Amino acid sequence: MLIPSAFEQHDPTLQRALIAAYPVATLVVALPELDIHHIPMVLDGDRLIGHVARANAIASIQGPIDTTSVFAAPPAYVTPSWYAQKPIDGKVVPTTNYASVHVRGQLTLVDDERTHQILTRLTEHFEAGRDQPWAITDAPADYITRMLNGVRGFHIDISDIQAKWKLSQNRPPQDQRQVKAGLGEHPLAQWMLT
Template sequence: MYSPTAFRQDDLATLHRQISACRLATVVSQGPEGLQASHLPLLLEPAEGEFGTLYGHFARANPHWRALADGGEVLAIFSGPDAYVSPSWYLAKAEHGKVVPTWNYIAVHAHGQAEVFDDAERLLALVSRLSERHEAGRAQPWAVSEAPRDYIDGMLRAIVGFALPIQRLEGKWKLGQNRSAADQSGVRAGLNASLDARDRELAARINSPE
């Protein structure tokens, strides 16, 4: 990921928080059929390994897991908030007019080599934890244990899990750090005035330590 120094985020705890905040990751790898990409919810175990370990699963019918089993490099992409930035928000527009649009965003890239597994108990633990995470906060959270065990056993046979120890972790917080404080304030005000919640979410991150 191209990441100029002004936009680079290296703080491990901040990167882990962004990974955990992303509900759906994009997993990319190179296989016999070329580049393959799958969109998957992933779990992060921050204490496993130097940069943490990611866990997820594929449908067994998805050939992508075989590329992981072959031992090639895997890239997991975690996208944060993003927004179009209008030149009209820059103080510099009134001063000299030498401004153009851009796009601000937050992204994390995790690289590594995966271990693929299909052990039923290990898969059960994984899907249970994934469900617990995404059911959290509901008035009546559903649990895997509520479904008949024979049904769950059949579903587990239809998936393949993987563990991805992170070997390299990159973060990019492109929030206008290369602009003046006045221009950054203008962008923040412009985004905050938007009716789009995604724009306001990004505005909250400008000049924030995270």
């Protein structure tokens, strides 16, 4: 991924926060052709964990396979009307702001016991903060066993993380403030550093 220096994001806390906030990743693997999936994943230490349907081609891989997982906040259109330069000489153009994290690593399928643990962890993550969080143990055990027969859990051992925060950092501070104000309640505004 091309990352101009103004847009580099090396803070692991912010990288992990974006992954937690937008956990449905675009998972790219070569099987041997490129195969692309949208999979909810969460961080578990230095790994990503998730699951796929057994019918998914990933579920039948032999041994670890290289992957890239792309996590992204919702992008936002930036109108040149927000820039101070516009009324002066009009030498401004629109752009799109975004924040994304690319995680490279090796995906390994796990056994049914570990798949159950992964599903429990995913459920806890997604149910956190709810008034009455659902737990896997809320469903009958035989039903969960049948559901487990339809999925394969996996973990991805992370080898590299790259993050790009393209959030108008290349613009003057006044423009950055105007962009953030213009975005208002858009989710991307919270990731802006101004």
